[in-house]
Amino acid sequence: MPINIITNTEGKLLNFAGQFSSILATNGMASSISGLTQHKIVPESLYVVLDEGSDPLLANPSSTRFSELKTLALKANSVLWVSMRADGANSSSTADMNMVQEVAKWCVDNLPPVRDVIQSATVFQDGTLENMDAQLFNGAVRPKRIGTLNLHSAFAGDNLEFFVMVSSAAAILGTKGQARYNSGNSFEEGFARQQLAAGSKTHFTTIMPALIGGSDADTTGPERRQMLFRQGATIVEFDEVISLVEYALIVGIDPNAIPNDETYNYPFFTDILQTKDATASTDDDAQQAPATLSQKLAAANTPQETYDVVSEAVTTKIRELIAIGLDDLRLDVPLPDLGIDFLVAIEIKNWIGREFEAPLQTNVLDQVQKSDKNHELVQVNGHPKHGFDCCAASEELPILPLLDLDTVLDLYFGAIKHLLTPPELEHMVTLLQRLSEPGGIGRKLHARLMDRFNDPSIDNWLFKPYLETIFTGRNYPVSPFSTFAGSDTLSNFPHRQAERAAIISLAILEFKQKLESGRLEPTVIGGRPQCMYHHGWLFNSFREALPGIDEMRKMPSENYIAVLRRGHLFKVNLIDEQGQHVPFAKLESTFQAILDKVDDDSWVGILTADERDSWAEMRQVFKNLSPENKRYLDMVEGAAFVVSLDDGAPTTPFERMKSWQLNDGFNRWFDKGLKFVVYSNGVSRSIVEHSIIDGITRNGVDEIKLEEYTCQSSPAINERITHIRARYLQETSIIGFTTWECIDFGQEYLQRHKVPAKGIFETMVQLASKYFLGENHPCWSAISMGHAHKGRPEIIQTYTAELKAFCDAADDSSIEAQKRQILLFAAARSHVANVNRVQQGKGYERTMSAMQTVLKEDEQMPAIYNDPTYISMRPHWLMTGSTDLGGSGGGEFGMVLRYPDSVWVQYVVDAASAKFSIVTGRDRTQRFSS
Secondary structure, three states, X not given: OOEEEEOOOOOHHHHXXXXXXXXXXXXXXXXXXXXXXHOOOOOOOEEEEEEOOOOOHHHOOOOHHHHHHHHHHHHOOEEEEEEOOOOOOOOOHHHHHHHHHHHHHHHHHHOOOOOEEEEOOOOOOOEOHHHOOHHHHHHHHHHHHHHHHHHHHHXXXXXXXXXXXXXXXXXXXXXXXXXXXXXXXXXXXXXXXXHHHOOOOOEEEEEOOOEEOOOHHHHOOHHHHHHHHHOOOOEEOHHHHHHHHHHHHHOOOOHHHOOOOOHHHOHHHOOOOOOHHHHOOOHHHHHHOOOOHHHHHHHOOOHHHHHHHHHHHHHHHHHHHOOOOHHHOOOOOEHHHHOOOHHHHHHHHHHHHHHOOOOOOHHHHHHOEOOOXXXXXXXXXXOOOOOOHHHOOOOOOOOOOOOOHHHHHXXXXXXXXXXXXXXXXXXXXXXXXXXXXXXXXXXXXXXXXXHHHHOOOOOOOOHHHHHHHHHHXXXXXXXXXXXXXXXXXXXXXXXXXXXXXHHHHHHHHHHHHHHHOOOOOOOEXXXXXXXXXXXXXXXXXXXXXXXXXXXXXXXXXXXXXEEEEOOEEEEEEOEOOOOOEOOHHHHHHXXXXXHHHOOOOOOHHHHHHOOHHHHHHHHHXXXXXXXXXXXXXXXXXXXXXXXXXXXXXXXXXXXXXXHHOOOOOOOOOOOEOOEEEEOOOOOEEEOOOOOOOOOOOOOOOOOOOOEEEOOOOOHHHHHHHHHHHHHHHHHHOOEEEEEEEEEOOOHHHHHHOOOOHHHHHHHHHHHHHHHHHOOOOOEEEEEOOOOOOOOOOEEEEOOOHHHHHHHHHOOOOOOOHHHHHHHHHHHHHHHHHXXXXXXXXXXXXXXXXXXXXXXXXXXXXXXXXHOHHHHHOOOOOEEEEEOOOOOHHHHOEEEOOOOOOOEEEEEEEOOOEEEEEEEEEOOOHHHHHO
C-alpha cells in the first residue's frame, strides 16, 4: 500500500518525516512526503498525518486546516493522525479533556458508534525514582494516567465493547531505571483490573510486550538487548503484538486458561492472577530454600564474615558470566585483567546495584580490585563544576593520566617480549635499562612530560605532542594515508544525486546547530561518555600546510558549504536571509544546477594531496598569485564542510572504496576537516560517521543563482599538479579492499558460551594473519581514549602471549581439542584485558612517542628509537580495530597504511554476525578474506 506522509513543509516535523520515511525504506516500504494541500488524494493509499499538536485540531472546526483534514478523512480509506506533542501532554488536564471530548463528539456526529478504543500513548524518559522531581515524574506518567482516564470518560458507554491499552512488560520485570515509565504501565494494568472488578460491560485488556523487534530498544545494539534478555524479556515482532490485540478483542486473556505447568511461577510472571493451589508452598519447601545474599549478610557478625560473604558472592557471579576456572579467579586480580568485556561489566554493575543496594557507574569496575576495595563500590561522587562544556556529562573532569617511566617501559616490554628471539630479548632489556637510567636522557624526557601534566594551564599533557607526532608533524600526504572513510547508510530506494546531496547537507547542518547550541548528547562507549571537544573541529576547520609542522585552523562558524564538481568550486548557503534553513527543493535545485553547469575538469584540489612541505610552499605561491586565488582559499577553508559531486555509480564494496580513497584524487579538497562525496547513483560517503536523513522529497522550485569561485594557475602549479596526479594514482592503484561477513556467529552466540566476542574475533584475525603472512607478526590496534578530556586514541600491541599460544597450537592435531579450546578462551580474554588496561590509562606507545617530541636540539636521541629491534616491533604488518559505533553503511570502513604489504582489518560485531573491512594489496584482499 502506498504511504503518504503529510506534514509541515519545514521545521522539525519535516526532519522527523524524513527519518520516518527512511525507516520505512529500510523495511522495504516506499513513501512520499508532502503538505496537505499539495497531494492528490488516492483512496487506496495510507495517509499518515504528522501534527505538531500545539493547536488542538478539532477545537476550531471553522479553520482551513480542519476542513482539509476532514476532506482527507472522507476521501481516503486509511488515515493515521499522529499528534507530535513536544511535552507529551498539556499541563492542563482540563484542556486535554476538552480536546478528547471534541474528538468524541466529532466521531458521534460523523461516524458509526465507536466500539473499540486502543490506547498506546507514551513519553519514554529513563530515570530512577530517587533522581527525579514531581514534574519529571508526572511528565512521563501523565499520557498513560490522564490520557487513559480522559479516553475512558469520553468514550465509555454501552456501545464500547473493548478498551485495549498497549503497555510494557517493563512494569513486571522491574527495571529500576524506568521508574516513571513503569508507573504509567502499572496504572494501566490496575485500571483494567479495577474496571473488570466493577462489572463493566466493556472488556478491558492490557497488552504488555517486553521487547518489540525493530524498536529503539532492539536496534540500539546488542548490549541493551542482552540486558533486557537477562531481565526476562523476549523479542516480540510487531505482527505478534497486533495478533495479541486481535486475540484480546476476540476472547480476552484469562489466567484460568493457562495450564498449571509451573510456567507462571517464574518471577516475571508473578503479576498474573493465580489460584491458591498453584502458588501454595509447603513448609518443607520453605525449609529447603537456600539462604539469600541479604540473609547471609544479615547473619554476618564480623567485618571478616561480611567480607567473606561478599567475596564468595562476587566470585560466584563472575564465574556464572565468564568461562574461567576457579584457580584462575584470584581475589587479588583487578576485574579488567580477567578479560571482562563491557556487557559483563554492565551485568555485574546491575547485579551489585540489586543485591547490595550500591549503585555505581560501569567504569568504576575498571578501577576496583576485589580483594580490598569493595568499600569503593558504595562511595558517592560529588558534583564539581569543572567548567569544560565538552565533558559536561562527566561529574569530574576526566584527566588523561601519565604513568611513571618504569611502568611505561614495563608495559611495553610485557607487550613485545614473547615476540623476540633470545638475543633480541637480551638486547631489548639493555636498551630499556639505558632509557630508564637515573639521571639519563629517558628520565629527563619523561620529567618534561610530567611538567606538562602538572601545568595548570595545560588541560591535556598529551594533546599537542600527540597531534604533532602522529599527524601535523609528518610530511607525507594527508590522502590516502591520513584519511578514514566510511559509507553512509545505503537506502533501499536510491536517491537522485542532487537529492542525496541536499538530504546530507540539511541533516549535517542540523547536527552542526545541535552541537553549537549544546543540545547534542555525547556519544557513550563502554559506559563512558566521550569528550565532545573534537566534535567542534568537524565544522569550519582545515589543516594548514606549513613548513615543518602543520597547524589545525578553526574558523568562525559559518553555515555555507563548499561544493566541488569536476574540480570547480561553488559556494552554497544553507541558511537564508531570514536565518531559516534553505528549503529542501531550492537546495536540491542548486545542486542540480551545479551538475548541469560544469563540463570541463579542474585539478587544483589535487595540490592538497602533495607532501606537506611541498604543498606549504606551493600554497603560498597559489595564494599570492592573485586576489582571486586568496578568495578561493578563504572560501573553501572557512566553509562548514565540503560536498563533492562525483561522476560514477559504485555498487560493490570495492567500487565504493575505490571511489572514496583508492581513486585518482580528483574533485577533492583533502585539507578540509569534514567532507562528503555523492555519486551519480545517490551513494554517498563521509570520513566520519554521521546521521543521514533519507526520504525528503521536492517541494517548490525557486530561481537559482550559482556562486562559482574561480582561480588562476601558473606553469609551476600545473607542473606540480601533473607530478602529484601521477604519484597519487601510483600509490592508490596497488591497494585493494574487500568486506566479509561472518553469519550466525556474533555477540549473542558467544555470550551464551561466556566468552568475549571481540576477543574471539581478534583471535580469528590473528590466526588468519598467520596463514596469510606465513607467520604471526606484531599487531597494533587503536583504542579510543575519548572518555578522557581531549583524549586521542592510544595504540597497543595486541598479539599477546596467550594469543601466540593459541595460534601456535590451533592446527596442531596432537593437542587435544579441549586443551585448544581452553587456549582459545584464554586468548580471547587476554585481548579484552589488554584493551581494558589501556582504557584505564595504562598505555605505553603514545607516551614513548611523546618523549621524542620534548627532546632539545642539542640532545642526542635515545638509542632505542633508532634500534632495528625496536623498529621491527612498530606498526607495519597488521593493524586491527573494532568500532563500538555500529555498522552504519553496512559496516564498510577503510584506511590505507603506508606499507603496501600491510593488512588493515576493521570489524563490527553485531548480535548475530560480524562484518569485516579489509585493506591490503589489490591482489591479496580476496585471499585474506577466504
